[in-house]
Amino acid sequence: MNEQNGQRQRFADVLSQYVNRQGHSLGQLARRSGIPKRTIANWIAGQVRKPRYQTDLVKLARALHLTACEADEVLQSVGYPTVEELIGRARRQPDEELLSLLAPWVQETEQRNSPPPSPCPFQAIADLPHFVGRERELEALEQALLVGQHATLYSLEGMGGVGKTTLAAHLAYRVRPHFPDGVLWARLNLSDAMAILGAFAAAYGRDVSAYTDLGSRSQVVREILAHKRALIVLDDARSSEEIAPLLPPSGDCVVIVTTRRRDLAVMRQAHRFHLGPFDRARQESLSLFDRVLGAERTQGERVTLVQIADLLGHLPLAVDIAASRLAYEPGWTAANFLERLRREKRRLDELRYEDLSVRASFNLSYDTLPPHLQQFFAALGVFEGQDFAVAAAAYVAETSVELARDHLITLYGLSLVQEGRPGRYRLHPLLHDYARERIGADAPFERMVECFVRYAERHRLDGDALDLESGNLLAALHTAHARGMPAALVRGANALAHFLEVRGLYDAAELHLNRARQAADAVDDTPGLARVHLN
Structure with a gap:
């Protein structure tokens, strides 16, 4: 019994050492490895003498990015064969699934008795085991990066949460063999340029701490990279000033910048890839x-x-x-x-x-906005149609059309709004929810209702114009009803009644006319009530 307890503890101690070093939560490791969170917790707590399946340990070792020697220590702590022995077994049987799991260590085990190679850094963050989709983007990026004459600078642009960093990491693992001088990775949101340059130089055995100003340190690192073929990922860039000192000279190095911004001056000559949400049609x-x-x-x-x-x-x-x-x-x-x-x-x-x-x-983008732009962005949450016009945004935000256009261009550059139909903008559904919860008063909703009621009255007989704004017009009627705006509800329902019936939207027409009838009764709007009855 004591021997079994000792084996449990050895296994728990070895595994805890590598889990703590990696810094991932158990939930993250569960997602990366496919092993249930509770199972990993039991292993670390010393509740298990020997996991039932050796492949589960292999999956976790992959998620922790262990070397072959480190993976051997984990496997042998519970009596399983070494990585090299498992590879041999998988090749003899053969077992393609097991061999695929062991793929990260095949080259390492084959080179154990070879002379040590020159240092080749690989600083990429962990790849997701459940990475899916993005086949078109990956194919286009690989084609661009691996041709003989490639550009130096590439950007992955898109809103927060769209997967720019995840795609860059997955790409780094896929193209790693094509960059003999390694992969460098910098998280610009966590480190400054001086620290990053020091880390880049140290990856090639150089100490640049004596260079205490940004210009001289940047120059030395450019000299180090001048004759190398490395992939450099600058993750989460927010300004050109962050990027410029980290760029290598033109040559064989490739730089990928992930950013939410479309308007970085330093990226004007970059090969740019815009990432949107997952493709619904491609499931x-x-x-x-x-x-x-x-x-x-x-x-x-x-x-x-x-x-x-x-x-x-x-x-x-x-x-x-x-x-x-x-x-x-x-x-x-x-x-x-x-x-x-x-x-x-x-x-x-x-x-x-x-x-x-x-x-x-989303906070990371919103918090960078000055107060007047935060207020403008929040006001956009009142729109519920497919998209909205610049003039409507200006009316709701109580600003000029020219200034509203400037604000929308700025927000577009920060990936906080997206292009809609020609000349129009829209919010991603979750950004719409985010903006809406930041509306601190009733005024934007009231102005939205008034904006589209007036629009309906101006274009009462113009079906094309009403089609363009149909979603916003119906939302305005719902908002007028929900927020107790009877006069606006009566006007809007009367203005839209003919359009709704012509378009065959009989249920909507009946709903809003009934609501308008009740509203007109409640405020003694005799002329409005008469028009409702006529409709």
Whole structure:
């Protein structure tokens, strides 16, 4: 018994050492390895003498990015064969699935008796084991990076939560063999340029601490990189000033910048890739559910999972959080979670899982805005149609059309608004929720209602103009009813009645005319009531 307890403790101690070094939470390791969080917790707590399946330990070792020697220590602590022995066994049987799991260590084990190679840094963050989709982007990026004459600078641009960093990491692992001088990675949101340059130089055995000003240190690092073929990832860039000192000279190095900004001056000559949400037609969100929840459950709850993805605007971070909560929080069905997500005021609260949070991701962009732009952005949350015009944004925000256009261009550059139909803008559904919860007064809603009631009155007989704003017009009527604006409701319903009937929207016409009739009665609006009866 004591011997068994000792083996449990040895296993727990060895595993805890590597888990603590990596710094990931148990939930993150569970997602990366596919091993249940509770199972990993039991291993670390010394509750298990020997895991049932050696492949589970291999998966966790991969998620922790252990070397072959480190993986051997974990495996042998519970009596399983070494990585080299497992590779040999997988080749003899053969076992393609096991060999695929062991792939990260094949080259390392083959070179153990070879002369040590020159240092080749690989600083990329961990790759997600359930990475899905982005096939077109990956193919285009690989083609661009691996041609003989490639550009030096590439950018991955997009809103928070769209997966820029995840894609860059996955790409780094895929193209690693093509960059013999390694992969350098800098998280610009966590380190300054001096520290990053020091880390880049140290990766090649150079100490640049004697160079105490940014210009001289940057020059030395450019000299180090001048004759190398390395991939450099500058993650989460917010300004050109952050990027410029870190760029290598023109040559064989490739730089990928991930950023939410479309307007960085330093990126004007870059080969730019814009990332949007998952492609609904390619069922990328369903693929992620399949990876996290398993094929059987995904197929059984497919219709509801599609509804969840639609409600989340197919934002990868949000879909990942939803899948994780469904997988690891006991007793939940997709239908239960969908019901919770449909409560608009609580939706962003539901999109949290350990250190992952959609709201926190959006905060990083919103908090950089000056107060007047924060107020303008929040006001955009009143729009509920497919998109909105610049003039409507100006009216709601009580500013000029020219200034509203400037503000929208700025927000577009920060990936906080997106292009709609020609000359129009829109918010991603979750950014719409985020903006809406920051509206601190009734005035923007009242101005939105007045804006579209007036629009309906001006274009009463212009079907094309009313089609363009149909979503916003109907939302204005709902808002007028919900917020107790009877006069606006009567005017709007009367102005839209003919259009709704011509378009065959009889239920909507009946609903809003009945509400308008009640509103006119309540405020003794005799002329308005007469027009309602005529409609």
